[in-house]
Amino acid sequence: MALRNLGTTALMGAAFAVCAMGASAETLRWASTTDPQTMDPHAVNSAPVLSFLNNIYEGLVRRGKDMSIEPSLATSWEPLEGENGWRFTLREGVTFQDGSAFTAEDVLFSYQRASDEAADVRSWFAPVTDVRVVDEFTIDFVTNAPNPLFPDSIANFMILDKDWAEGNDAALPARDAENFATMNVNGTGPFTLAGRDPGVRTVLVPHEGWWDEAEHNVTEGVFTPIGNAATGLAALLSGEIDFIQPIPLQDVAQVEGREGFRVLEGEETRVIMFGFGHEHDTLLYSTDVTDVNPFQDPRVRLAAAHALDIDSIDRVLFRGKIEAASQLVPAGISGYSEANSDRPAYDPDRARALLAEAGYPDGFSFGLKCTNDRYINDEALCRAAASMFAAVGLNAELSTGPVRDYWPQLREDDFDMYLLGWSPGTFDMEHPIRFLMHSQDDEARLGSWNFGNYSNARVDELLPMIQQEIDPAARQAMIDEVVAITQEEVAYIPLYTQPLIWAAKDNVDLTQRADNFFMLRWVTVN
Amino acid sequence: MVYFILKRLVQSVFVMLAVAFLAFSLFRFVGDPISQMTGVETTVADQERLREDLGLNDPFVVQFYRFTTDMLQGDFGFSYRTRQPVADMIADRIPATLELGVVALIISLIVGIPAGVYTALRPRGVLTQGILLTTLVGVSIPTFVIGIMLIFIFGVQLGWLPTFGRNGTVQIGGWESSLFTVQGWRSLILPAVTLGVYQLTLTMRLVRAEMMEVMRSDYIRFGMARGVPMGRLHYRHALANTMVPVITIIGLQFGGVIAFSIVTESVFQWPGMGLLFLESIRFVDIPVMGVYLVVIAFFFVLVNLIVDLLYVAIDPRLRVKDL
Numbered sequence: 001m002a003l004r005n006l007g008t009t010a011l012m013g014a015a016f017a018v019c020a021m022g023a024s025a026e027t028l029r030w031a032s033t034t035d036p037q038t039m040d041p042h043a044v045n046s047a048p049v050l051s052f053l054n055n056i057y058e059g060l061v062r063r064g065k066d067m068s069i070e071p072s073l074a075t076s077w078e079p080l081e082g083e084n085g086w087r088f089t090l091r092e093g094v095t096f097q098d099g100s101a102f103t104a105e106d107v108l109f110s111y112q113r114a115s116d117e118a119a120d121v122r123s124w125f126a127p128v129t130d131v132r133v134v135d136e137f138t139i140d141f142v143t144n145a146p147n148p149l150f151p152d153s154i155a156n157f158m159i160l161d162k163d164w165a166e167g168n169d170a171a172l173p174a175r176d177a178e179n180f181a182t183m184n185v186n187g188t189g190p191f192t193l194a195g196r197d198p199g200v201r202t203v204l205v206p207h208e209g210w211w212d213e214a215e216h217n218v219t220e221g222v223f224t225p226i227g228n229a230a231t232g233l234a235a236l237l238s239g240e241i242d243f244i245q246p247i248p249l250q251d252v253a254q255v256e257g258r259e260g261f262r263v264l265e266g267e268e269t270r271v272i273m274f275g276f277g278h279e280h281d282t283l284l285y286s287t288d289v290t291d292v293n294p295f296q297d298p299r300v301r302l303a304a305a306h307a308l309d310i311d312s313i314d315r316v317l318f319r320g321k322i323e324a325a326s327q328l329v330p331a332g333i334s335g336y337s338e339a340n341s342d343r344p345a346y347d348p349d350r351a352r353a354l355l356a357e358a359g360y361p362d363g364f365s366f367g368l369k370c371t372n373d374r375y376i377n378d379e380a381l382c383r384a385a386a387s388m389f390a391a392v393g394l395n396a397e398l399s400t401g402p403v404r405d406y407w408p409q410l411r412e413d414d415f416d417m418y419l420l421g422w423s424p425g426t427f428d429m430e431h432p433i434r435f436l437m438h439s440q441d442d443e444a445r446l447g448s449w450n451f452g453n454y455s456n457a458r459v460d461e462l463l464p465m466i467q468q469e470i471d472p473a474a475r476q477a478m479i480d481e482v483v484a485i486t487q488e489e490v491a492y493i494p495l496y497t498q499p500l501i502w503a504a505k506d507n508v509d510l511t512q513r514a515d516n517f518f519m520l521r522w523v524t525v526n
Numbered sequence: 527m528v529y530f531i532l533k534r535l536v537q538s539v540f541v542m543l544a545v546a547f548l549a550f551s552l553f554r555f556v557g558d559p560i561s562q563m564t565g566v567e568t569t570v571a572d573q574e575r576l577r578e579d580l581g582l583n584d585p586f587v588v589q590f591y592r593f594t595t596d597m598l599q600g601d602f603g604f605s606y607r608t609r610q611p612v613a614d615m616i617a618d619r620i621p622a623t624l625e626l627g628v629v630a631l632i633i634s635l636i637v638g639i640p641a642g643v644y645t646a647l648r649p650r651g652v653l654t655q656g657i658l659l660t661t662l663v664g665v666s667i668p669t670f671v672i673g674i675m676l677i678f679i680f681g682v683q684l685g686w687l688p689t690f691g692r693n694g695t696v697q698i699g700g701w702e703s704s705l706f707t708v709q710g711w712r713s714l715i716l717p718a719v720t721l722g723v724y725q726l727t728l729t730m731r732l733v734r735a736e737m738m739e740v741m742r743s744d745y746i747r748f749g750m751a752r753g754v755p756m757g758r759l760h761y762r763h764a765l766a767n768t769m770v771p772v773i774t775i776i777g778l779q780f781g782g783v784i785a786f787s788i789v790t791e792s793v794f795q796w797p798g799m800g801l802l803f804l805e806s807i808r809f810v811d812i813p814v815m816g817v818y819l820v821v822i823a824f825f826f827v828l829v830n831l832i833v834d835l836l837y838v839a840i841d842p843r844l845r846v847k848d849l
Contacts (some may be wrong), residue, residue, distance in 0.1 A: 017580050035805075037607045045565025117575065123567040175579070178609040198608055198615075199805060200691075202798040226690060227804065233690040234677045234793075404557030422747050423568055435566070445569045 012436050016244035026219040026525050028309055028508065030243040030518070031232050035199045035225035037340055040181040041158035042110075042119040043173035050156045051517040052223070055204060056097075057158030059189035060088050060107065061151050065511045065522065067427055069152050071103065073159055073188060077151050079470075085142035086129075092137055092499055094211045096161040096184070104133040109162035111141075118172045124154055126445060133250035146468040148475075152175075153426045161186050187430040190214060190219065190521040199225060204520060236261065236503055242525070245503040249319060251375060255503045264512045268500040269333060270423040271325045274368075274385070276301060276416075276435075276494040279453040283416050285367025285397045294364055295416065301490035304417075305344040307392040310496055313384055317377050318499065325494040327483050328422060335429025335476065336484035343494065351392040363393020366416040374403040375421045378500055382419060410451040418451065421498060423515070429479050430466055437486055438463050454491040531831065538722035538827035543594065546711065547643065549816055550590045559606050560808040566739045582725070593816055602811040615707070616799060620821075621702045622692055623791070623798030627784045629705075629714055630722035635776070638726045642733025646741065665727040673720040673793035680716060688713050690795040716795040721787055725779055732775055736768040770841055776832030781826040 036052040038044055062072035074088040096100040108131055115125040127150065128504045130142040143150060143167065160181070168180035185193045190210045195203035204221040207281050224241065226232040229248045235241045237258060247255065247263070254259050277284075283293050295299045310324045326343040329336055355363055368389075370382035378401045386396040392436075396417070401409075410418055424431035439455035440447040446463070447453070462478050469475040486492070502512055511522040559582065560573050577583055581592065596603060602613040641661075647653040664672070672735040694709025695702045706711030739763055740746060749759050769849035788800030795801070799818060 037809075038609065042611075044563070045567055115573070120564050120568055120572075122572070123565075123569055176609070177604050177611070182609050197797075198610065216687065224691060224795070226803075228792050228795065230674050231677065231690050231793055231795050234674075234682050238681045238685060238689045240681075240689055297811075334778065358808075404562055404808065407561040408558040442570050448570055449566065507671045 015117065021293070025337045026217050026382065027222065027245065028218050028220070028520065028523055028525055029222045029240045029241040030245070031226040031235060032245050032518070033225065033226045033227055033229075033232075034123050036202070037198075038178075038182050039175070039185050039193065039196065040114075040170075040173050040179075040229055041160070041187075042114040042121050044503075045120045045123075045183070047516060051515075053158060053185075054156070054189070055191045055221075055520045056185050056189045056193065057160070058189045059155055059157045059159065060090075061155050063155050063427075063513070063515070063517075065513060067514055069155060075108075075485065079146075079148075080140055081336070083142060084144065084146050085130075085140060086147075087134070087138065088138050089136040090139065090149075091211060093210050095190050096188055097166065097207050097209075098161070098164060098203075098332065099209070100157070100161055102162060102188055103136050104163070105136075106159055106162050107131075107134050107139050109165065110157070113159060113160065113165065113172060116172055118175050119187070120173075123445070124157060145464070146470060148470050149426060149428055149430060149467070152428065159188065160412070172519065190216070214316075214521065216521050217525060218520055218523050221523075223519050230447060233503075235503075239505070242508050243502065243518075245502040247501055247503045249321065249499075249501065251265055252318040252319065252501060254362075260506050262502075262504060262506055264397075264502040264504060264510075265321060265379045266500040266512045266514060267323055267330060268498045268516055269330055269514050270375070270421045270498045271328050271330060271425065271432075272378075272381070272419070272421045272495045272498055273325070273328065274304070274495065275418050275420050276492075277413065277427065278453045278455065278491075280416070283364075283366050284414065285416055286365050289360075289364040291365075293416075295357065295366070297358045298489050299330070299354045299358040300494070302344060302358065303351040303358070303392065304394060305490055305493045306347045306351040306354065306388065307388050307394060308385060308495065309346040309388055310343075310495065313381065314496070317380050317384060318496075321499040321501070322496040325486070325496050327494055328436060328492065329424050329427075329429050330497040333424060333427055333429065336474075337429070337480045339480045340483045340487055342346045346489075357395055360393070365395035365397060367397040368417045368419075369406070369415040370400045370419040371403045371406050372400040374406070375419075378419060381495075395503075413451070415451070420449070420451075421490075422449070427515070428462075430451050433459070433466065433479075433482055437482065437491060439453060454486075454489075456485055456489065456491075459485055534827070534831045534834070538824060538831075541827050542820045542823045544562075545692060546594060546597075546816060546820050547590065548592065549819040551586065553810075553815065554586070554811050555813075556807060556815070557810045559812060562809045566615065569670060580636055593813075597817070597820070602817050605811050605814050606808075607809040607811045607814070612813045615814060616817055616821055618702075619797060619799045619802050622704075622796060623787055623800060625704060626717055626721060626787055626790070626798060627716065627780065629718040630783060631776075631780055633718055634722040634726035634729050638729030639733055642730040643737055643760070645730070646734045646737035647760065649738065660726040661730060664723045665759060666780075667722075668787045669720060669724070670719060670793050672723055673790060674715070676716045676720060677793070687716055692797055717790050717796050720793070721790040725776070725783060728779060729772065729776055732772050733768060736771060737764060740764045740767050766840075770837070773836055773840065774833055777829055778821060781829040784825050784829075785822045 016093060018428050034048040036048060036049040041053045041057045060072060060074035061069050064070050070472055071210050073091055073094060077086050077088045080087050081377055090104055096102060112133045115122045126146050127143045128141055129144050132140045134140055139451050147304050151203055164186045165181060170179045170181035190207055191204040192207045193207040202223045226235060232244050233247060236244050238358040255263050263395050277293065280293045314320055314322045324343055326341050327337055368382060368386060370378055382398055382400060387400045389396045422432055422436060435448055435449045437454060438446040439460055439461050440453045459482050460480050465473055466478045500512060500516055504510060507526045509524040511519060530735055548747050559772050564573055579763060581589060605612055605615060641657055645657055677689045680687045693713045694707035695704045696706045704714050746759060746764055749763060787798060788804060791798045792804055793798040803818045
């Protein structure tokens with residue numbers, strides 16, 4: 001009897017909860033694994049921060065639902081005449097959230113702030129030599145060479161109000177101590193900050209004076225970081241949050257099996273690959289081959305590529321949700337080389353033959369380094385790959401570790417083969433060529449993630465030409481050449497494109513963008 | 527008495543210094559803060575400049591000296607991750623952890639002591655066997671599994687309690703408390719039970735063992751023979767003598783409850799110091815990790831001191847000897 005009473009009370013409680021939800025239908029509660037560590041758009045160049053702040057701040061250009069570049073604070077832009085660079089015509093009548101007007105001075109100020117040594121986003125402005133205010137609503141960005149991709153590359157360059165920043169001692173991003181802009185905002189975007197408790201809760205409300213037509217019906221957005229995946233799933237299933245990004249692959253069935261919830265799946269732009277120590281003269285972790293580095297022979301690298309069965313990896317580890325990759329960007333990204341869309345097939349016999357041809361009929365052992373907390377199923381992937389390598393005689397000594405310890409090891413050349421995932425920040429093939437394929441060149445800031453220092457004179461020669469080429473066909477021809485060379489030489493083994501898996505309540509309409517950014521302005525709560 | 531307390535507080539400074547030293551010597555193995563602080567497009571030169579600015583290139587001894595001297599002057603530094611003052615970050619999170627720990631302790635005592643007495647007095651009862659079995663299962667399952675199970679039963683299936691976070695808090699003079707609203711208690715109850723389960727079992731078994739021991743002693747038998755009422759004998763004479771060792775162990779355990787609430791806080795996304803520490807490890811936020819460990823060391827010392835004082839209060843013999 002007591003139990004039944006308890007049940008009734010619970011039912012009433014549930015009914016109450018439903019009523020309460022109905023009353024505030026336009027509050028969207030969402031969760032993600034990482035809290036944006038600052039509200040300063042220039043302090044940190046990381047996805048959680050840039051994704052979140054894109055709801056509050058805006059750039060000269062912005063990305064649409066399909067990642068295409070569209071006008072935002074600039075209404076149009078065209079190449080400068082007589083010199084290299086771009087002229088942006090700014091939108092008139094835009095106001096910041098504190099009511100002050102947006103002008104070219106704010107753009108100039110934001111450029112100076114974002115390109116300062118204190119800013120982590122300054123690399124975006126490496127090609128910029130000068131910025132000139134022409135009039136109140138026109139501004140010129142002068143670059144050191146023709147730069148057709150410059151407008152695309154500054155989609156996350158967010159504009160701050162000059163007077164607000166200077167007036168609050170936040171003229172530069174915080175270096176040691178926090179400053180006003182770490183915890184407060186004043187952007188031109190669709191939402192503004194209504195509350196911030198770092199690591200606990202961040203509340204957004206619509207900016208009434210936003211210049212654009214609002215597509216959303218959200219009156220309040222509440223963001224909570226939830227680090228533990230099981231806790232996040234429970235929070236969604238219990239109805240305490242409306243949306244979560246991402247959920248682990250193994251939880252997909254749980255969510256799909258429940259009434260009122262759905263899983264949103266897409267392809268992220270991140271390509272997972274294996275890299276080699278091209279420059280290493282010997283293997284570090286081999287027990288049998290110690291005087292040479294067999295991976296310097298392209299036949300051995302190709303053998304490794306032929307040893308991997310992506311279909312099995314997809315079926316067993318990823319429930320059919322990955323897309324095999326032939327190059328360092330997925331199909332659909334600008335510059336993707338259609339001409340080179342084949343990847344080495346799974347062919348263990350061919351792999352063994354290639355190894356024998358290269359002088360290793362019995363194979364050899366080497367060290368494989370992987371992360372265990374950076375990419376989806378990264379450790380499981382490496383275990384699977386290691387056993388596939390072993391089947392053709394490549395005995396991988398696998399060592400995995402957290403990412404916080406991983407990059408320093410790669411920078412110190414402490415690997416024979418390594419795992420890497422790369423998402424092209426500019427959504428163009430030029431990005432991975434610049435960071436992963438060009439020879440390491442600290443002076444010119446090129447090849448900074450090319451840990452094994454893959455080096456090909458023709459690729460190095462083509463990169464600046466690709467960067468400066470205005471004609472799309474000529475540009476694509478050069479990119480095709482780079483992709484062909486790097487495939488021929490097996491500079492990397494591209495594996496697959498990582499899936500993007502979000503989960504939401506059925507009554508929430510939202511857009512899943514390929515860069516994993518969540519835009520509150522595309523949300524409708526029904 | 528005052529001398530005794532002062533002596534212990536001076537000792538605590540050395541304990542904290544030792545902890546800071548150990549912690550600092552381990553931080554270099556946690557990872558590289560710079561690669562966590564900067565984006566992928568940041569140039570190597572900019573990373574090196576940042577490393578130099580933060581003093582990460584200095585020898586270990588120099589870094590440790592800087593950390594301790596700053597801290598002795600009350601400067602706890604700034605977080606690498608959020609740039610906030612570390613002292614504020616930790617201070618903001620202390621109420622959540624302390625309330626969670628204290629409520630967990632109270633739950634474990636309220637349930638554990640009576641259960642211990644009951645199982646000691648009726649060692650062969652069916653209920654006793656049931657209690658012993660249940661608590662054995664409870665203590666054998668890892669904390670995070672208990673937490674997830676409770677979340678799925680009471681949060682997801684029944685929908686009675688929130689699954690995560692700390693809601694319904696009220697500000698009372700700078701202390702953010704969840705003890706004054708229904709909402710606050712609803713959020714608190716699952717994590718507190720999760721955190722208290724181990725402590726509960728320990729308390730119960732300790733009380734049971736001690737009580738059974740005491741019940742066999744001569745003065746109890748003598749009391750029985752004299753016809754002292756059983757209730758008085760059990761709860762006045764036997765229980766009081768049972769509590770001395772129990773308080774020591776429980777007190778020492780409480781320091782552990784605070785320090786190891788990390789797992790519970792992570793499962794329930796409870797915004798306490800433990801959760802902050804976990805986030806800091808992920809980002810190799812050395813200043814926060816350092817201060818957290820020193821603060822925890824201080825808690826341990828403080829709890830031990832309180833236990834020693836309680837000891838004196840409970841056992842009159844110690845009062846005479848020590849002073």
